[in-house]
Amino acid sequence: MTYSSNLASRATTSQSVEADSLNLEDPTLQLVQQIVIAADERKGGDIAILEVTEVSTLADYFVLVTGFSRVQVRAIARAIEDQVKETLQCQPRRLEGLQESTWILMDFGDVVVHIQMPQEREFYNLEAFWGHAKRFPPEVFVSAA
Numbered sequence: 001m002t003y004s005s006n007l008a009s010r011a012t013t014s015q016s017v018e019a020d021s022l023n024l025e026d027p028t029l030q031l032v033q034q035i036v037i038a039a040d041e042r043k044g045g046d047i048a049i050l051e052v053t054e055v056s057t058l059a060d061y062f063v064l065v066t067g068f069s070r071v072q073v074r075a076i077a078r079a080i081e082d083q084v085k086e087t088l089q090c091q092p093r094r095l096e097g098l099q100e101s102t103w104i105l106m107d108f109g110d111v112v113v114h115i116q117m118p119q120e121r122e123f124y125n126l127e128a129f130w131g132h133a134k135r136f137p138p139e140v141f142v143s144a145a
Contacts, residue, residue, distance in 0.1 A: 028110045036141040038083035039065045042076045049136040059112040070101035076115050077104045
């Protein structure tokens with residue numbers, strides 16, 4: 001299965017949540033919004049927002065982003081860090097994988113961001129692992145800004 005066909009199959013397996021169910025007054029969703037905006041501005045691919053509140057104690061939301069080179073993966077992570085710091089005065093509690101830059105994990109507490117190269121994204125397939133989670137379309141967060 002190719003990367004693009006695998007992405008298409010992942011997109012249909014999880015329950016999608018519509019824009020009208022978003023409450024952007026919620027500080028956690030404001031954080032998700034700033035993360036998505038920064039990733040989108042750095043041309044992050046296949047942005048997926050999963051609400052894992054009911055299926056995990058790790059976080060409330062996962063944001064998954066594909067970067068197509070190590071440089072882009074790093075640039076997306078730095079853009080997210082800068083955007084969140086500037087708009088919400090918040091920094092990640094943990095930041096892992098910056099040196100290798102094939103999979104960077106940013107832990108903001110309620111929101112965990114995974115920025116991965118295509119090979120890592122396909123191999124680990126976090127969308128399938130968390131396939132029962134609600135899924136938000138990234139356009140909702142970008143257009144609401």
